[in-house]
Amino acid sequence: xxxxxxxxxxxxxxxxxLAQSILPLLGAWRGNRALMAVARPAASGQAVFxxxxxxxxxxxxxxxxxxxxxxxxxxxxxxxxxxxxxAVWGAHEGSMLLWVLILNVWTVALAxxxxxxxxxxxxxxxxxxxxxxxGFLCFILFTSNPFxxxxxxxxxxxxxxxxxxxxxxxxxxxxxYMGYVGFSVAFAFSIAALLGxxxxxxxxxxxxxxxxxxxxxxxxxxxxxxxxxxxxxxWGGWWFWDPVENASFMPWLVGVALIHAQAVTEKRGSLRAWxxxxxxxxxxxxxxxxxxxxxxxxxSVHAFASDPRRGTYILCFLAFVxxxxxLLYALRAPKVxxxxxxxxxxxxxxxxxxxxxxxxxxAMVLLGTxxxxxxxxxxxxxxxxxxPYFGLLFPLLMLPVVLLLxxxxxxxxxxxxxxxxxxxxxxxxxxxxxxxxxxxxxVEGQLKAIxxxxxxxxxxxxxxxxxxxxxREMPRGRRYPAEMAGMLLAHFGVAIFLIGVLLSESLSVTxxxxxxxxxxxxxxxxxxxxxxxxxxxxxxxxxxxxxxxxTRKGAPIAVMHPQKRTYTHExxxxxxxxxxxxxxxxxxxxxxxxDANHVEGAWALRLYTKPFIRWIWGGGLFMMLGxxxxxxxxxxxxxxDAEATQTITTPVQESQA
Amino acid sequence: xxxxxxxxxLLALIAITGIAAAQAIDPxxxxxxxxxxxxxxxTSELRxxxxxxEDLADSNADFARDLRHKVFExxxxxxxxxxxxxxxxxxxxxxxxYDPPVNTRTWLLWFGPLLIxxxxxxxxGYTIRKRSRVGTPVAPTDNGDDW
Numbered sequence: 001x002x003x004x005x006x007x008x009x010x011x012x013x014x015x016x017x018l019a020q021s022i023l024p025l026l027g028a029w030r031g032n033r034a035l036m037a038v039a040r041p042a043a044s045g046q047a048v049f050x051x052x053x054x055x056x057x058x059x060x061x062x063x064x065x066x067x068x069x070x071x072x073x074x075x076x077x078x079x080x081x082x083x084x085x086x087a088v089w090g091a092h093e094g095s096m097l098l099w100v101l102i103l104n105v106w107t108v109a110l111a112x113x114x115x116x117x118x119x120x121x122x123x124x125x126x127x128x129x130x131x132x133x134x135g136f137l138c139f140i141l142f143t144s145n146p147f148x149x150x151x152x153x154x155x156x157x158x159x160x161x162x163x164x165x166x167x168x169x170x171x172x173x174x175x176x177y178m179g180y181v182g183f184s185v186a187f188a189f190s191i192a193a194l195l196g197x198x199x200x201x202x203x204x205x206x207x208x209x210x211x212x213x214x215x216x217x218x219x220x221x222x223x224x225x226x227x228x229x230x231x232x233x234x235w236g237g238w239w240f241w242d243p244v245e246n247a248s249f250m251p252w253l254v255g256v257a258l259i260h261a262q263a264v265t266e267k268r269g270s271l272r273a274w275x276x277x278x279x280x281x282x283x284x285x286x287x288x289x290x291x292x293x294x295x296x297x298x299x300s301v302h303a304f305a306s307d308p309r310r311g312t313y314i315l316c317f318l319a320f321v322x323x324x325x326x327l328l329y330a331l332r333a334p335k336v337x338x339x340x341x342x343x344x345x346x347x348x349x350x351x352x353x354x355x356x357x358x359x360x361x362x363a364m365v366l367l368g369t370x371x372x373x374x375x376x377x378x379x380x381x382x383x384x385x386x387x388p389y390f391g392l393l394f395p396l397l398m399l400p401v402v403l404l405l406x407x408x409x410x411x412x413x414x415x416x417x418x419x420x421x422x423x424x425x426x427x428x429x430x431x432x433x434x435x436x437x438x439x440x441x442x443v444e445g446q447l448k449a450i451x452x453x454x455x456x457x458x459x460x461x462x463x464x465x466x467x468x469x470x471x472r473e474m475p476r477g478r479r480y481p482a483e484m485a486g487m488l489l490a491h492f493g494v495a496i497f498l499i500g501v502l503l504s505e506s507l508s509v510t511x512x513x514x515x516x517x518x519x520x521x522x523x524x525x526x527x528x529x530x531x532x533x534x535x536x537x538x539x540x541x542x543x544x545x546x547x548x549x550x551t552r553k554g555a556p557i558a559v560m561h562p563q564k565r566t567y568t569h570e571x572x573x574x575x576x577x578x579x580x581x582x583x584x585x586x587x588x589x590x591x592x593x594x595d596a597n598h599v600e601g602a603w604a605l606r607l608y609t610k611p612f613i614r615w616i617w618g619g620g621l622f623m624m625l626g627x628x629x630x631x632x633x634x635x636x637x638x639x640x641d642a643e644a645t646q647t648i649t650t651p652v653q654e655s656q657a
Numbered sequence: 658x659x660x661x662x663x664x665x666x667l668l669a670l671i672a673i674t675g676i677a678a679a680q681a682i683d684p685x686x687x688x689x690x691x692x693x694x695x696x697x698x699x700t701s702e703l704r705x706x707x708x709x710x711e712d713l714a715d716s717n718a719d720f721a722r723d724l725r726h727k728v729f730e731x732x733x734x735x736x737x738x739x740x741x742x743x744x745x746x747x748x749x750x751x752x753x754x755y756d757p758p759v760n761t762r763t764w765l766l767w768f769g770p771l772l773i774x775x776x777x778x779x780x781x782g783y784t785i786r787k788r789s790r791v792g793t794p795v796a797p798t799d800n801g802d803d804w
Contacts, residue, residue, distance in 0.1 A: 235715045242710050270788065341792035342785075349785050356777045364770035371766045380762055384704045386712070386755025393770055415794040510697060514684040591682025604682040 003068050003147040006056035010147075013049035013100075014137040016042045021130030024123035028195075036123035040111045043126055046133065047104035054101045057088055057146055067153040070094060070146045076157040078540035078568050079165075086170035087160040092294045093146035095173060099290060100136045102174070102181045103129065110185060110210070117206060124192035125185075132184055135317050143310045162541075162565065162573035168228030176221030176248055180286035182214020183251060186258065187283035190276040191325060194332040204266040204275070209631035211262055211279075212486070215255040216627025222248050223620035234562075234574040234589030236510060236608045238616055241390040246369040247289035253362040254282040257355040259627075264348055268413055270339030271352070277329060278355075284322045285362070291318065292369075340414060345421075347411040354401050354408075361397040365390065402455050402498070405491060406462020409484075424462060432458035443507060452502020460495035463488055482633035490626025497619025504613035514594055516602040524609030526586060527551045533590075533599055541565040543575070546590045546603065550579065562590040562605070585610040681717040685729050692732065699738055700725055702755050703745065712755060 020042035027035025057070075061084040066072040074087045074094075089098040107129045114122055140146070163169070189207045193199040225248070230238045239245060258278040265275040291314045342348035368385045375383055406428050410420050436454035443449040467488060470479045480488070513521045515530035522528075531547040543565040550557040560577035567573060579586040591604030687693040697714060703724070705716035713721050713728070724745070731741045745753045757763045788794075 237715075240710070240712075339788075341788055341790075341794045343789045343794040344785055346794060346796075348788070352781050352785065356774070356781050360770055360774045360777055363773050367766060367769050371763075375762070381750065382752040383757045383763065384752055384755050385757055385766065386702075386704065386710075388702055388756035389766070397770070397774070412796040414796045416796065511693070512682050512684045589682060604684050606682045 002056050003060060003065070003149065006053040006060075007141075007145065007147045009049040009053040009056065010137060010141055013046045013053065014134065014141060016046040016049065017130050017133040017137055019130075020046060021127050021134055023127075024130075025127040028120045028123045028127070031120075033119065036119055039123050039126035039130075043104070043107045043111050043130070046130075047108045050097075050101050050104045050137075053147075054088070054097055057094060057097060058085055061085065061087055064157070066155075066157050067149055067151065068146075069148045069150040072150050072154055072157040074158065074160050076159050076540075076568055079160055080539045082170065083160055083165050086164065089173045090160050090164050093140070093144045095177075095294060096136060096140050096144050097146055098174060099177055099181065100133060100140065102177045103133055103136065103184060106181055106185060106210075107133070114206065117203065121192055121196060121203065124195050125188045128188035128191045129184060132188075132321070135321070139310075139313055139317065143313055159540075159567060159569050159571060162567040162571045163232065165540075165567070165573075166228060166232050168224055168231065172221055172224040172228060175217055175224060177290075179214050179216075179218025179221050179248075179255075180251065180290055182210065182217055183255065183258075183279070183282040183286045185210040185214065186262075186279035187325070190279040191328065193276060193336060194328050197332060197335045199265075199272050199276070199336040201266055201269055204262055204272075205636055208259070208262050208266055209633070209636045211255070211259055212627045212631035215252070215259055216624045216631065218248065218252050218255060219620055219624040219627060222252060223617050223624065226620070227617050230613075231576065231578055232574075234576040234606070236508075236576075236587055236589070236606070236610065238613065241365075241368070241387050243369045244293050246365050246390075247292040250362045250365050250369075251282050251285040251289055253358050253365065254278060254285055257358040257362075258282050259630075260351045261355055264351055265339070268340050268342070268348060270342065270348055272336050272338060273329075273333040274352075274355070276333060276336065278359075280322075280325045280329060281359075281362075284318075284325070285366075287318060287321060342413070343415040345411070345416045345418065347408070347413050347416065350404055350408060350411050354404060357397050357401050361394060364393050364397065368393075402459060402494070405459050405494060406465075408491070409463075409466040409487070424465060427465060428458050428461040431461040443503075446506040448506035449503050452498055452506070455502070456495045456498040459498065460492060463492045463495065481635065483630050483635060486626040486628070486630025486633070488626070489629055490623045493619045493622025493624075493626060495619070496615050496622055500612050500615030500617075500619055504610050504616065507611045508613070509609050511607050512591075513605055513607060514602050515605055517600070519602075521605075521607060523607045524584075524611075525552065526557065526609060528586075528588065528605075528607050530603070530605065533593075533603060536563070538565070541567045541573075544590065544599065546577075546588070546605065548577070548588050548605070548607075550586055558586060560586065560588045562588045564590050580614060582614065583612060585613050681715050681721065681725075683722060683725060685726075695738070696729060696732060699732075699741065700728060703728070703742070704753050704755055706749055706753060 020039055023035045023042070024039040027033065027038070057068075059065075060068050060071050061075055062081060064071070064075070064077060070091070070093050071087075074090050075084050079087065087094070089095040107126065110129070111122075111126060114125075117125075186207055189203065189210075193203065222245075225245070226238045229240075230236070258275070258281075261271050261275040261278050264271045368389055371385055372383055375381060406424055407421055410416070410424055432454045435457040436450050439453040440450050467480075470484075509524040511521065511523050515521060517530055517532035520527050520529045527550065529549045529551070531549055533544050533546050536543050536545045543563040545561050545563045548560045548562065550560060558579040560579055562577040563575040565573050565575055574589055576587060576589040585608075587608035587610060589606040591606060593599045594602040594604060685696070687696065700714035701712045703713040705711045705713050705718055705721040705724075707718050707720045708716050711721075713725050716722075728741055728745075731744060736744070742754060751757060757766065759767050
């Protein structure tokens with residue numbers, strides 16, 4: 001009975017979402033305040049029903065209700081309770097429900113914290129969010145119902161994919177969705193501005209923390225996913241430019257451009273149309289990301305056709321959202337243009353160039369991701385686009401960004417004086433050159449590693465110089481407003497990330513070895529001694545567990561336990577052993593026994609040393625932190641009356657950026 | 658993340674063929690470390706044809722293992738990387754290459770980003786030029802708070 005209640009709750013939520021999307025829009029058009037006032041209660045009501053549906057699904061998982069098809073497909077009696085909760089978003093139907101739930105959380109938060117916005121504008125924003133919600137609720141109800149029954153009820157369910165049975169995977173989808181969905185706020189905001197035909201700087205200020213927070217969540221989700229892939233899958237890599245990864249990376253790249261463009265628009269009134277366009281892109285790519293991962297199109301274009309309803313719906317919905325918003329943009333964007341003049345050497349110009357590079361990078365990733373699908377669909381033959389393609393083009397596109405980055409904070413709005421910039425160039429440049437020369441002695445001529453050190457020092461010293469400058473020039477308490485502190489943290493994160501990527505990529509050592517118990521293999525200056533394999537068990541798996549003792553010049557470093565787990569239904573999953581360190585990770589993955597009948601004999605093992613790899617995620621976390629810290633700036637929450645009244649609905653001829 | 662899908666497919670394969678899944682840990686008798694590095698690099702640029710999206714170096718599918726051994730064998734015969742890739746392309750088409758060759762079918766892939774960059778660059782240049790002329794650009798006269 002309860003699953004049907006979940007179904008019913010979703011239908012009621014859809015009704016409220018329809019009310020939320022249609023009535024306030026009509027009200028805003030007709031100037032009817034009663035209709036506009038529907039937005040808030042409808043949004044809250046919808047959130048209650050979606051939360052109810054979600055809770056019912058969680059309940060079904062916790063109580064092993066295998067009469068629900070989705071529960072039977074994704075859990076069984078042995079699965080621990082925490083993974084049964086994670087199983088709610090372990091597959092397509094539940095993850096769509098999670099998406100809607102998060103959308104509702106954002107919408108309600110927005111309705112609560114936006115009292116200072118003009119009524120008409122807020123009505124339009126909530127209405128746009130309602131439309132998105134309608135789209136997803138219809139998708140769930142008509143094509144992806146998580147509450148569908150399975151009769152007769154099986155005694156036990158299948159299993160949650162063992163690769164998902166990991167804390168990182170539990171945490172990764174919700175955080176990623178927080179990011180994806182968070183961009184819907186900037187999107188709704190832009191649509192509302194286009195509908196109204198004006199965009200006030202005060203509104204952009206109000207939108208910025210939401211965008212920053214969304215981007216920070218997305219960063220966190222990507223870091224979690226990358227970390228999980230590294231730690232769990234025994235392949236030692238952290239990024240493969242896989243379509244699923246790219247799907248989350250594209251909105252992230254556009255998000256970077258967007259948060260910078262929003263800063264320009266808020267502070268200077270410039271680049272308004274561009275800011276709007278970027279918010280449309282960011283959200284469209286988030287939608288594309290959600291669907292790319294969940295639709296099955298990546299497995300094969302033909303999988304799309306195996307359930308044509310889903311595929312068709314997704315295509316229509318994407319076409320409606322992307323096409324509709326771009327059409328609106330084309331019609332209305334010239335109306336919202338305007339802003340102050342800026343010179344070639346100014347922060348606006350630098351941000352614009354950075355924006356260009358990030359947008360082109362996102363376009364490149366999109367092209368590389370979809371090209372094989374297009375080729376397949378158009379029968380041009382199957383081709384593969386993989387790490388060599390992205391790994392060549394992405395650094396090329398990001399190089400100008402890295403080179404420009406230290407100047408960012410020094411550049412002034414409008415027009416900047418050159419001497420201050422020259423000073424940064426000389427100081428950061430000399431530091432980078434000096435460190436590169438020192439590094440050259442340690443890395444055995446690995447150019448990539450030297451370049452990594454040089455770039456990281458260039459960026460890092462640039463950031464530190466600015467921190468020192470503010471410290472010297474500003475009185476206490478006014479040195480680092482949260483917005484700036486966030487920027488500095490995120491930029492410093494770039495330096496850390498660069499070290500991590502370039503050093504680990506160039507200096508990692510990987511070896512596949514055959515080892516008998518007692519045998520020692522030397523990898524990257526460490527000795528790995530294999531001490532045989534034992535049996536061990538977990539809540540729903542049994543495992544063969546290797547024991548590997550690591551020493552360095554005889555001194556003990558770590559004892560590592562790589563596992564090969566067999567879950568219920570004979571699904572096998574490796575669990576690698578990682579000995580973490582700031583300057584290096586040691587990493588061991590257990591393969592197969594060389595002779596299946598003699599598990600006590602020799603085994604195949606993969607041994608890695610990975611210098612500085614942790615800095616990759618460290619850098620990502622710094623960026624995430626930067627996003628949150630910036631979002632927390634009080635300036636965004638305080639209404640500045642003087643500026644709020646300074647509406648700039650500039651004449652059309654002053655044109656846009 | 659991407660590995661999820663790959664793992665799904667891998668698991669699907671296991672369901673069908675009953676092979677045991679583990680990582681593609683495959684010790685081969687390399688002459689020296691340089692040869693091992695060359696092998697690792699080469700197999701990371703080749704696709705496992707039966708997997709979702711996985712390179713030869715990391716795939717545990719039987720077919721990938723066979724191809725890896727073939728690559729190793731060709732290396733032992735003194736074939737160059739290009740010759741080995743050509744050998745595989747002749748049999749399995751360009752699909753096996755993660756590094757798609759530049760040809761009439763892929764020029765959009767390789768030069769598309771450049772086209773977008775040039776177009777965007779022109780627009781940005783035009784914008785900056787125009788915006789520097791709509792008035793006299795001035796930096797805000799503040800005391801460092803409105804950085």
